[in-house]
Structures are given as C-alpha cells and as structure tokens.
Amino acid sequence: MSDDETQNGTPQSGKLYGGEGSHVLGELGAASSAERRARHAAERRRHHSALHQLVEANDSILTTLERIRFEPSEYVDATHPVLPADAPSTEFLDRPARSLGLNVRGRPYDFEWSDRKDWGGAIADRVEGTAELSVSSGGTPGDTDHTWNGAGLGIRFTPIVGMLRVAPYLPYHFKWHNDSTLEVARNRGEVGVLVREIGGRTIIDRRDPLWNDGTSWYQEHNDEQDGVFNDSTFFFTESTRELEIWFWFNSSIDYNHTGGAFDFGSSQASNSLGARLGFVVIEQFAL
Secondary structure, X not given: OOHHHEEOOEEOOOOOOOXXXXXXXXXXXXXXXXHHHHHHHHHHHHHHHHHHHHHXXXXXXXXXXXXXXXXXXXXXXXXXXXXXXXXXXXXXXXXXXXXXXEEEEOOOOOEEEEEEOOOOOOEEEOOOOEEEEEEEOOOOOOOOOEEEEEEEEEEXXXXXXXXXXXXXXXXXXXXXXXXXXXXXXXXXXXXXXXXXXXXXXXXXXXXXXEEEEEEOOOOXXXXXXXXXXXXXXXXXXXXXXXXXXXXXXXXXXXXXXXXXXXXXXXXXXXXXXXXXXXXXXXEEEEO
C-alpha cells in the first residue's frame, strides 16, 4: 500500500472498515515507535563513542570492547520502588456478580485496520479474520534506520451496565532476525487489546510483548515461534454506549546501513507475523 493510500493511520480504500478505534491504534503505534527509535539512537551514540576511543587510543582497547557489549538493562528506566500510592486507580467488585451467559463472535468481523511507516507491510482482512506483519531493513534506502507496522481486527458490542470479559482465540506465528557488525539492531513485537466507547473514551489499552531483542558488536540473533493469545480481559462498563473491541499486533525494527563516522559497520533487522482470529468470546456480568 502506498503512502497516499493511508491517512491518519487508517487504510483508505473502496472498502473501509476502520471504525473510530483505527485512528487510535495508528496513534498508539506511532507514539510507541517514536519512543523506541529514541532509545535506539541513544544506544547507537554509545557505540560510536566507544568506537572512537578504540580507534584513537590503542591502550584502552580492552576497556572499550567491554563498553561495546550490549546491556539490556540500559533499556529499563530507573524508578523508585513501587509504593501503594503509585498503583493505578482500580475498580473493585464489592458484591456478587451473576453471569448472563456467553456471546461468541466469528468472522466476518466488523473492523479491520493496518498501518505502517516507510517500508512496513501490514495487512488485515476482516472477512477472512487474518492479520499479517512484515518489516525488513533489506532493500530500504540508506537514509532510513527505523520502520514499524501494525494490523488488527475489531467488533462492535453493546453492553449492559456491569462487568464484561472479552477473550479471543488468536493463533499466531512469528519469526525475527537481527545481525550486527559494529552497529546496533533492535527488534520488537507485541499483541494488544483495545476497548473504546464509540464516540467516547478508551477503556482498555493492553499490550503484551511477544519478542524484544537487541544485538551489537558482531552478534546475530534469531527466533521463530508459534503461539495462541487467548487471555481474558475484564473491565467494568458504566454505560450502555456501544463499544469497539480490537485485537491487534504491532512490530518494529531499528537498524543502520552504515556506521556513521565509520564506513565499516552496519546492522540489519527483519520480522514477520501471521495470525488468524478464530473467534471472540464475550461474557457479561450483572452486578
């Protein structure tokens, strides 16, 4: 899909089944991508500083080599110990609830969404119930160092005031690859649940990591896995306003075609994912 076929994070075509949530998903993907890109740039600067020292001071080679090694802990934000006051505001069930039974939805679904930056290749098909992601640094222009893509499927549902449980049967398969030569590569993928009131607020924005890897120096990492996302997500409903319930995937890569100040370094990254939403279970509870 070309750039002029996407607008505000929503595929623009003759058959548009985006829903309001598609715009939110595009914004979430772009914001997450920007944060990850900034972290990649910081790690790259650390590498270049170390390489400069290696070239300029032969007597510090061993120390410089130690600094070049990738440290995953540097990607964890330093925070104070978690205190009760830091916990998010949570609603509690203070009386018995009664299940009103199950609603099970299959294809065709109500919404589809896909978006990408630059060279990502995302596809969603609400009729078939499929979502596909594909990003690769190979063949991209020399002035690019990052790309991401996302795809998701959604349904409409009108709840009662009370509590709701949603759970998909969402099998997936993914593979990824990082390869570094004196440059940093990063690779990430996640699955998410987004629940919004149509024309209103976001109720749930849940994202679970599927993979998260980084390489540097002369490292090469790869993996391939099958899985099923079928976790239940519970939330309280305060009105009977119609909901959009989305299940979506997002992946991104950071890489460098050249070594910046050094013309002998580069890094490559790629990933792909395929998924099929078999059905969605919705359970309502009366309070």
